Amino acid sequence: MKTALITGATEGIGREFVSLFAADSYQLVLVARNEQKLKEICSQTPVPATYYACDLSDLKQAQSLLDSLEQRNMIPDCVVNCAGYGQSGEFTGLSWEQQANMLHLNVETLALFTHSFARQMKQRGSGIIMNVASIAAFTPIPHMAMYAATKAFVKSLSEAVDYEMMDYGVRVMTLCPGVTDTKFYARPGMTRSLLNAPLLHTATAHDVAVYGYRSLLKGKTTAVHGWQNRLSIFLSRFTPRRITVGVSARAASHAQKGAS
Ligand SMILES: NC(=O)c1ccc[n+]([C@@H]2O[C@H](COP(=O)([O-])OP(=O)(O)OC[C@H]3O[C@@H](n4cnc5c(N)ncnc54)[C@H](OP(=O)(O)O)[C@@H]3O)[C@@H](O)[C@H]2O)c1
Incomplete structure (x- = not known):
């Protein structure tokens, strides 16, 4: 029987992955x-x-989970790194502690898990890691600056490691959801209120997970959910960066206004 390890398994997209696996x-x-x-x-x-x-934002706890799996000789066939969260607010307005915690969870633990599992899978000669990034990985987002930067990291790391693993039977896939309820x-x-922001399509966690799972079976490297999201990412390639960043800023400040 194959084994899947899923982080962020209690809610949202991760919970849907539990049912699919x-x-x-x-x-x-x-x-x-x-x-x-x-x-x-x-x-x-x-x-x-x-x-x-x-708590995967605590590297010690993340490492001890890995140690415990290693002691049990358990190398999952598939790992879904889904745990993560976002924050909205000006970069200088949010405390460093708030943002560092997000950095630990979205970046450090995800990189640690990718490193540890990819190494073990490489030795075995098979395995799949799905790292959940976001459409935020494609554009800097003022008012969600740190969050977008963490997701850009996830996408960059995952695509590079996927390439490195090509000859070892190991795949590292990046799933990029858009706004998901x-x-x-x-x-x-x-x-x-971001769920109703103009120009953004809102998906359900179920739809995103089904799309992610199908993309994994198809062997996609990077999967962006929703044609609207794929179209806006495509168009942003031909748009001056400053304008794209401005559009992102408007969407994110829409969310912030709702919060205040
Ligand atoms: N929703 C969106 O619009 C959207 C868009 C793009 C990308 N994403 C990404 O999709 C992923 C899943 O998000 P979601 O929308 O499904 O969020 P969600 O409904 O809030 O679920 C987050 C999951 O992560 C777990 N989690 C949070 N902090 C954790 C921690 N410190 N240690 C261990 N587990 C933790 C939560 O469980 P506990 O609270 O029990 O720990 C929960 O199971 C995230 O990486 C997010 O960045 C979401």
């Missing part, structure tokens, strides 16, 4: 902070499922 008879290793929810999900899934309740917008400093 379970439907494909993977046994599951689920990771998030909320132990109660993890327990519930494990008891509901029709396949063997275990969980690790840990999840608890992502319920965090402090975020607001659901």
Whole structure:
């Protein structure tokens, strides 16, 4: 039986991935902070499922999860690095601590997991890692500057490592959701008003995960959900950077206004 490890498994896009991998008879290793929810999900899934309740913005906890898997000789066939969050606000208006925490989760732990699992998969000669970035990876976003930068990092790292792994039977895929209706917008400093911002298409977590899963099966390297998102990324290639950044700023400040 194949094994999938999914971070951010309790909510939103990650929770949908749990159902999709379970439907494909993977046994599951689920990771998030909320132990109660993890327990519930494990008891509901029709396949063997275990969980690790840990805070992945704490590198020590992330490393000890890896150590524990290694002790059990467990190298997943598929890893979905989905845990992540965003913050809106001016870069200088948000505290460094708030932003550093996001950097630890969205960047450092994701890079640590990609490094550790890609190495083990390379030795074995097979494996897939799906890193969840965002359409924010394509353009700097004023008022969400750090978040967009973390996602640009995820995309850049994943595409480069995917290329390096080409001859070893290992793939590193990047999934780029657009605006998706999840608890992502319920965090402090975020607001659901971005879900209704002009020019943005809002998707469900289910649709994004199904698209991601299909893209993984098709062997896509980078998968951007939604034709509207793909079109705007395509058009941005022919638009002066300053204008693209300005359009992003308008969308993000729309979200900020709703929050204040
Ligand atoms: N929603 C969007 O519009 C959107 C758009 C583009 C990209 N994305 C990306 O998609 C991914 C999933 O987002 P989502 O919309 O599904 O968000 P979500 O509904 O808020 O779910 C986030 C998941 O990550 C877990 N998580 C958060 N902080 C964690 C931490 N410190 N340690 C361990 N687990 C943690 C949460 O569980 P616990 O709270 O139990 O820890 C939850 O399971 C993120 O990487 C996000 O950046 C989202």
